[in-house]
Amino acid sequence: MKSHTEYLTMNLPTTTGFINITPQVDQAIRKSGVQEGLVLCNSMHITASVFINDDERGLHHDFGVWLEKLAPFNADPNVYHHNRTGEDNADAHLKRQIMGREVVVAITKGRLDFGPWEQIFYGEFDGKRAKKVLVKIIGE
Amino acid sequence: MKSHTEYLTMNLPTTTGFINITPQVDQAIRKSGVQEGLVLCNSMHITASVFINDDERGLHHDFGVWLEKLAPFNADPNVYHHNRTGEDNADAHLKRQIMGREVVVAITKGRLDFGPWEQIFYGEFDGKRAKKVLVKIIGE
Amino acid sequence: MKSHTEYLTMNLPTTTGFINITPQVDQAIRKSGVQEGLVLCNSMHITASVFINDDERGLHHDFGVWLEKLAPFNADPNVYHHNRTGEDNADAHLKRQIMGREVVVAITKGRLDFGPWEQIFYGEFDGKRAKKVLVKIIGE
Numbered sequence: 327m328k329s330h331t332e333y334l335t336m337n338l339p340t341t342t343g344f345i346n347i348t349p350q351v352d353q354a355i356r357k358s359g360v361q362e363g364l365v366l367c368n369s370m371h372i373t374a375s376v377f378i379n380d381d382e383r384g385l386h387h388d389f390g391v392w393l394e395k396l397a398p399f400n401a402d403p404n405v406y407h408h409n410r411t412g413e414d415n416a417d418a419h420l421k422r423q424i425m426g427r428e429v430v431v432a433i434t435k436g437r438l439d440f441g442p443w444e445q446i447f448y449g450e451f452d453g454k455r456a457k458k459v460l461v462k463i464i465g466e
Numbered sequence: 467m468k469s470h471t472e473y474l475t476m477n478l479p480t481t482t483g484f485i486n487i488t489p490q491v492d493q494a495i496r497k498s499g500v501q502e503g504l505v506l507c508n509s510m511h512i513t514a515s516v517f518i519n520d521d522e523r524g525l526h527h528d529f530g531v532w533l534e535k536l537a538p539f540n541a542d543p544n545v546y547h548h549n550r551t552g553e554d555n556a557d558a559h560l561k562r563q564i565m566g567r568e569v570v571v572a573i574t575k576g577r578l579d580f581g582p583w584e585q586i587f588y589g590e591f592d593g594k595r596a597k598k599v600l601v602k603i604i605g606e
Numbered sequence: 607m608k609s610h611t612e613y614l615t616m617n618l619p620t621t622t623g624f625i626n627i628t629p630q631v632d633q634a635i636r637k638s639g640v641q642e643g644l645v646l647c648n649s650m651h652i653t654a655s656v657f658i659n660d661d662e663r664g665l666h667h668d669f670g671v672w673l674e675k676l677a678p679f680n681a682d683p684n685v686y687h688h689n690r691t692g693e694d695n696a697d698a699h700l701k702r703q704i705m706g707r708e709v710v711v712a713i714t715k716g717r718l719d720f721g722p723w724e725q726i727f728y729g730e731f732d733g734k735r736a737k738k739v740l741v742k743i744i745g746e
Contacts, residue, residue, distance in 0.1 A: 441510025581650025
């Protein structure tokens with residue numbers, strides 16, 4: 327069994343945003359030499375997500391509006407007790423639960439075994455600082 | 467390390483619905499000959515889900531009502547910008563984020579290592595056309 | 607390839623709650639002897655979750671309030687058809703979809719390859735009885 331580990335650094339200038347990281351994951355798979363296996367790709371931070379969906383600007387706008395509706399930002403520590411710690415990012419912890427922490431993708435014949443529109447995104451909900459994404463590949 | 471890859475074709479006559487695909491995943495594991503390992507099962511399309519829950523008709527009805535409440539269908543491109551592309555399925559992309567893209571299940575002694583009620587479902591949110599589910603097995 | 611399987615028993619005296627199971631997963635990895643690989647950790651029951659987020663009491667309170675808002679308890683079988691089976695836990699099946707069934711975590715140099723605040727939690731939404739969590743480790 328082969329394994330390969332990479333850490334990507336994300337640094338969004340905005341609080342929220344989505345970045346297509348498929349090229350970096352693709353490149354990691356090529357470096358690994360794995361032909362058949364699995365790649366795990368996860369946010370190492372708990373106010374961010376890694377997920378798979380469409381690379382379409384309108385949809386990303388819709389994700390932002392929708393997440394704000396389901397888990398609105400509110401710095402008030404009476405609304406979110408997490409904000410009693412001095413932070414104001416409780417909503418980001420909730421948004422990340424909806425979008426998910428990680429994806430696991432099949433590697434077949436040395437490539438991401440993807441459907442026609444699948445792309446891997448980093449989703450940031452509490453940005454303006456550096457965060458890491460882990461890419462772990464195992465297989466043969 | 468052994469690996470085995472299968473593609474299931476789903477084709478629902480309706481926009482939304484849930485299909486129990488546990489028998490197909492079970493069969494793929496038997497074909498693979500893997501005794502100890504992992505099986506990844508994911509939708510290859512971004513308006514559909516693979517998830518694990520109860521095979522109970524009432525619950526599936528409840529999932530439908532609940533998802534429509536959290537992420538309602540609306541073809542209006544002023545409501546969902548994704549629909550400015552000419553599509554009307556933005557809600558399906560959101561519903562899939564709640565239900566998830568994939569499951570990873572343990573294989574122990576050659577079988578799905580499941581709790582008493584766990585069953586694997588394909589969840590369709592934008593049907594009436596053929597879509598694929600990937601089953602990837604690795605182990606020994 | 608090595609593999610290792612453990613079953614943890616959870617038994618919450620309350621209907622809902624969150625338990626940090628990182629120490630048990632850590633210990634399972636040490637027992638496995640795996641240096642590079644993946645660990646799958648999932649609830650074996652469909653009204654409970656395994657997820658990764660912050661070990662902060664205020665946030666757990668917020669999760670509880672938020673989930674109750676998105677998927678409220680209601681025993682009425684006219685509200686949730688699942689409750690026509692004689693159960694009253696339809697809301698717990700929905701809450702678990704938001705929080706997720708499983709996590710997959712990288713093992714690097716024999717340890718959980720975690721970011722600074724990542725911790726693994728069991729999330730219970732229909733407690734007062736024993737349930738199981740599966741820990742499956744594969745790698746080398």
